Amino acid sequence: MNLMDMVLVFICMLVFIIFILVGVAFFT
Numbered sequence: 960m961n962l963m964d965m966v967l968v969f970i971c972m973l974v975f976i977i978f979i980l981v982g983v984a985f986f987t
C-alpha cells in the first residue's frame with residue numbers, strides 16, 4: 960500500500976466521520 964492509497968483512505972474516513980457528526984447534530 961503506497962502513500963497515495965493511505966491518503967485516500969484517510970480522506971474517506973475523515974469525510975465519513977464528518978457525515979456522522981453532521982447527522983447526529985442535525986437529528987438531535
